[in-house]
Amino acid sequence: MKLFAIAYGDDVKLGAEELKHLARSEDYKVNEQVICLEGKKFDYSRLAYIRQLYSLLFMTTKDKLEKDSKRFNWEKHCKGSFRVNGLNLGLDLRYLGSLVWHSLKNPRVDLVNPDTVIGFISAGDSVYVGKLIFNNDEHFADRRPHLRPGFHPSSLQPKLARALVNLAIIKKRGTVADPFCGTGGILIEAALLGYNAVGSDCSGKMVHLCKKNIGYFKLDNAVCSKADATVVGIKADAIVADPPYGICSSLHKSDKSVLYRKFLSNAYRQLKKGSRLVVMFPNKFHDKGKFKVIAEIDHYVHKSLTRHIMVLEKA
Numbered sequence: 001m002k003l004f005a006i007a008y009g010d011d012v013k014l015g016a017e018e019l020k021h022l023a024r025s026e027d028y029k030v031n032e033q034v035i036c037l038e039g040k041k042f043d044y045s046r047l048a049y050i051r052q053l054y055s056l057l058f059m060t061t062k063d064k065l066e067k068d069s070k071r072f073n074w075e076k077h078c079k080g081s082f083r084v085n086g087l088n089l090g091l092d093l094r095y096l097g098s099l100v101w102h103s104l105k106n107p108r109v110d111l112v113n114p115d116t117v118i119g120f121i122s123a124g125d126s127v128y129v130g131k132l133i134f135n136n137d138e139h140f141a142d143r144r145p146h147l148r149p150g151f152h153p154s155s156l157q158p159k160l161a162r163a164l165v166n167l168a169i170i171k172k173r174g175t176v177a178d179p180f181c182g183t184g185g186i187l188i189e190a191a192l193l194g195y196n197a198v199g200s201d202c203s204g205k206m207v208h209l210c211k212k213n214i215g216y217f218k219l220d221n222a223v224c225s226k227a228d229a230t231v232v233g234i235k236a237d238a239i240v241a242d243p244p245y246g247i248c249s250s251l252h253k254s255d256k257s258v259l260y261r262k263f264l265s266n267a268y269r270q271l272k273k274g275s276r277l278v279v280m281f282p283n284k285f286h287d288k289g290k291f292k293v294i295a296e297i298d299h300y301v302h303k304s305l306t307r308h309i310m311v312l313e314k315a
Contacts, residue, residue, distance in 0.1 A: 002056040004128045005035045006087065006121060008049050014309070015049030017295050018166045021311070022046060034123040044134035046193060048162040052085075054119050054130030062089065065120070065127055069099040077131055080115030081108040085132070088122040096120050138162075143188065149216050150209030156185040156242055160299070165190045167278045167295070167311045168238035177236035179229035179263065180243045184210035184222070190240065191222040198236060200227035230262035234270035239277045245307070257285060264289030268314060277312040288312055 003023065007015035016035045020028050023039025030036075036056070044053055057077060060068040084096045100118055101107045117132035140162070145155035156164075164186060170176055176190040181199025183206060190197040191214075201207050201224065210224045229243070243260060260281060267277050268290045277291060283298060283306040291312035299307045 001041060002038050003036070003133075004054050004056050004121070004130055005050045006052045007033050007035055008051050009033060011049055011299060014160075014163055014297050014299055015047075017297055017311070018047065018049055018163045019053075021167050021169050021295075031126060032123040034121060034126075034128055036128070045138070046162070046166055047134065047136060048138070048140070048159045048166065050134075051136050052119070052132060053134035054121075054128070055133055057118075057129045057131060060127050060129065061125060062122065062127055065129075066099060069129075070103065072103070072129075074100050074103040075105065078104060078116050078118065081110035081113075082116040082118060083109060083111050083114040085117060085119040086121075087119070089120055089127065090122075091120075143217075145183065145185065148183065148213045150183045150212035152183045152206065152209060154244070155183045158185065158189055161185040161242075162189040162193075164240050164242070164278050164280065164309070165193060165195075167309070168240050168276045170195060170238045170276075174237035175235065177234045177239045178241050179227070179232055179234065179239065179267075180241045181210050181224050182206050182242070184213045184224065186240050186242065187222045187224065188213060188217055188219065191219040192217075195221070197222040198234075199224035200229065200232050202226065202228050230259065230266050232266070234267070236271070236275075238275055239267050239271065239279070241278075242280045245282045256282075257287070260285055261287060261289065264291070271314045273314050275314050277314075278309070279312070280307045280309050283308045286310075291315075 005019055012033055016028050016030055022042045025037040025039035028035050028037035084093055086093055086096050119130050119132055121128045140159040143158040145151055175196040178186045178199045181187055181201045187197040187199045204226050207224055207226045214222045292315045294313050295311040297309040299309055301307055
């Protein structure tokens with residue numbers, strides 16, 4: 001299935017990797033904010049960094065758009081009522097709509113609740129024409145850390161936490177573990193996706209805040225307890241974690257790289273062959289331990305901070 005997506009501008013690379021892994025695609029191409037790939041169907045509602053997803057009908061250029069539209073079999077792909085979306089083309093929507101209208105036997109426009117939405121998306125020298133299959137209306141902002149009862153400034157934003165879980169591509173009703181759960185950002189997103197979410201943290205205060213947040217969202221499939229990530233026993237299908245990068249916990253006040261390496265060793269011992277560890281380290285730490293590297297993504301946070309996301313797999 002040929003797809004193209006419009007990524008949110010805050011991290012196109014992360015959106016591309018998230019889409020690639022969920023669609024089980026071999027590779028992708030990025031053109032500004034447009035991501036093109038060929039992949040399998042999946043639950044599109046999981047997506048975090050993708051704004052819209054289309055099945056690709058054809059590609060063209062602005063100069064050839066009208067000619068190629070007239071040649072295209074719109075009857076096959078445009079059933080019932082329709083409307084059009086346009087992005088970065090600088091063309092009137094009525095004109096774009098007319099390209100479809102004049103190619104249909106019984107055209108019917110519905111701007112509110114159409115059966116089909118056709119997108120004309122311009123990026124670089126290309127125009128991507130497709131049928132909308134997913135529009136992201138997930139309310140991540142409603143779950144922002146400062147709106148939860150158990151708040152701590154180190155908490156991940158829910159959109160980023162969701163993307164990290166997606167990169168782990170766990171089987172349905174599987175278990176996701178976070179040995180650095182903090183206030184539960186990753187656990188919340190994993191549980192909302194239907195996974196069993198098991199967290200731990202060496203800070204009793206963090207565990208208390210995490211339990212408050214789990215209760216607030218009424219997540220019966222999420223639990224957390226106090227434990228050291230370098231030795232804790234983990235029974236899970238994947239590990240998704242954001243280890244501390246600022247002031248380390250009371251158990252690991254020395255070199256943070258020592259903590260990270262001990263964690264990697266313990267995670268490798270605990271996971272089964274073929275299982276994934278998705279972890280976010282400081283940008284200067286690239287150690288993978290015994291794991292196989294599936295993907296690496298640099299995620300810009302602010303002027304003085306970039307995080308390094310590693311998607312690892314136990315070979």
